[in-house]
Amino acid sequence: MSQLSRRGALRLLGSLGAAGAAAPFLSACGSSNDDDTSTASKGTVKIGLLLPETGANKFIGDDMRQGFDLFLTLNGRRLGGYDVQLVAADEGETKESAKAAMEKLKQEKVLAVTGIASAQAMVEVRDIVEQAHIPLIGSNASPPQLSTLYIWRTSYVDTELGVALGEYVASQLGGGTAAMIASESIGRDAVQGFQQTLVSAGGRIESQATYVPAGAADFNSFLQPLRNSQTVKAIFAFFAGSQAEAFVKQYSAAFRDKNPKIPLFGPGFLTEGPLLKQQGDAARDVWTSFNYSPDLDNAANRRFAAEYQKKHQVSPTTYAMASYDAGAVLNQALGLVEGELSGESLNAAIGRVGQISSPRGEWQFNTNRSPQQRWYLRQVRWDGAVLSNNVVSELDTLG
Known part of the structure; x- marks a missing residue:
């Protein structure tokens, strides 16, 4: 299929109403619980969003928020059967503002955090995350050397x-x-x-x-x-x-x-x-x-790109896609936790998450806690x- 016909197909899905047109692709979103609100909630989990809400990277932060929110919307506003309470903190554009934002989320007692636009911010919050045992799913830039137990990436490492x-x-x-x-x-x-x-x-x-x-x-x-x-x-x-x-x-x-x-x-x-x-x-x-383009021809992307286009009137970016996948990771991991739910048990469950059926194509975490994934020209x-x-x-x- 040519690239033009792929894009035409995506527009068609969006114009027809992606929720109806893409229903056959529900299982490709990396979750067995998509749109499942028929069962009782397991409770509520508090998830932190650490994103640039101000400064030069605000447009990246907006896309990241929209990608994560889209996963929640398509998953009945639940992750792993839990209702979700989101707590936002502004990464800003300095390492100091990122550190302050992470401290805020720690004080809010969030179970996990996702986001972070800059590699400098990732380095700055590392010690807080590790010491507090708060799993962090980074969904944008990340330095290649980041030896951690509690930081995972759904994007890439910078090299x-x-x-x-x-x-x-x-x-x-x-x-x-x-x-x-x-x-x-x-x-x-x-x-x-x-x-x-x-x-x-x-x-x-x-x-x-x-x-x-x-x-x-x-x-x-x-x-x-x-x-x-x-x-x-x-x-x-x-x-x-x-x-x-x-x-x-x-x-x-x-x-x-x-x-x-x-x-x-x-x-x-x-x-x-x-x-x-x-x-x-x-x-x-x-x-x-x-690692992503909105014209990729796979079932998960047909749904994701059409729904994103329908909601925001623009094609999704890699920033939105990686944050969408952060939702998929948390969704699967929360469903795997047995016994008491804590930062430690959730982090262990993330390590047991297998392949993610993503809009970019299937991927899985490597030993460096970042994606093993296909790249595109x-x-x-x-x-x-x-x-x-x-x-x-x-x-x-x-x-």
């Missing part, structure tokens, strides 16, 4: 964002080289993963990566020398938020009259969510790797009158 692209880009160089640029605040792990994988696959780098300050908005000093390069055949860029918007626009302008232009590769959030609309046609043909293309991240092919399974 994988580059590792997923390394071999493919190496195959496209044709004897040339790859140039790399990233934000100094968030890009180093992914750049390291990309470089190591590319070199191992026989590719060559032009020079060491260029790291720019987090607030930088002018990238022409990097882009202009590449216009006349005889060796650079690919650019790998790691940016998010306003920097991603600015970089993609300046990349497009720098190569507008050059044919062929050097292709741009990066992690999926280079063009994810509202950024793609803000970048407009400048993002056309940009290549990204990610996407390209920005016009889908009718809308620019979209379209899946081109599968990449490696990582984790």
Whole structure:
């Protein structure tokens, strides 16, 4: 099935009313209890949502909240047979605000926490989580080295964002080289993963990566020398938020009259969510790797994407998907707990959760408590009158 027909099918499901159209796919959501409110509740569990409600990452926090809430809605507002009381705390945009938010949730005596947008925040709350024995299901960025007992990830570890692209880009160089640029605040792990994988696959780098300050908005000093390069055949860029918007626009302008232009590769959030609309046609043909795309053709995603589109009038992002899966993990784990329910017993049950039938495709936790999952190569293309991240092919399974 072509990508266009997949997207057309998703729109059709949404327009017909996804709840009715997608009913046959209930069992694919990773739960045997979907929509089951016919039995008596086992009681109430208090779940913390640690999300950025303010600051530059607010749009990520909004998507994460909406993804988790959608799972609850489709599951009768229960997890593992328990009614759910949500307690929200604002991660903000600093490690200090994240730590304060986690302390608040600890004082609220939540059973478990989900969320966290930034890797810095994950590191900052680690000790609180471990000492309080509160299971944390992280659903966005996470540093590669995070030795814990109580922190699990439904997203990825940051090196994988580059590792997923390394071999493919190496195959496209044709004897040339790859140039790399990233934000100094968030890009180093992914750049390291990309470089190591590319070199191992026989590719060559032009020079060491260029790291720019987090607030930088002018990238022409990097882009202009590449216009006349005889060796650079690919650019790998790691940016998010306003920097991603600015970089993609300046990349497009720098190569507008050059044919062929050097292709741009990066992690999926280079063009994810509202950024793609803000970048407009400048993002056309940009290549990204990610663990999710809303046009994936599987039963769980047909339901998830249609229901999300119906409720929010936009396609879901990886942020929403990973938070939706956090709901699936908690749902299954709570159903596995035997005896007294506590942070310790729930954490042990999470370790017994098997495969999750996810919108991204089936995955399971590895020994590092992060997903073993398939990654996808996407390209920005016009889908009718809308620019979209379209899946081109599968990449490696990582984790």
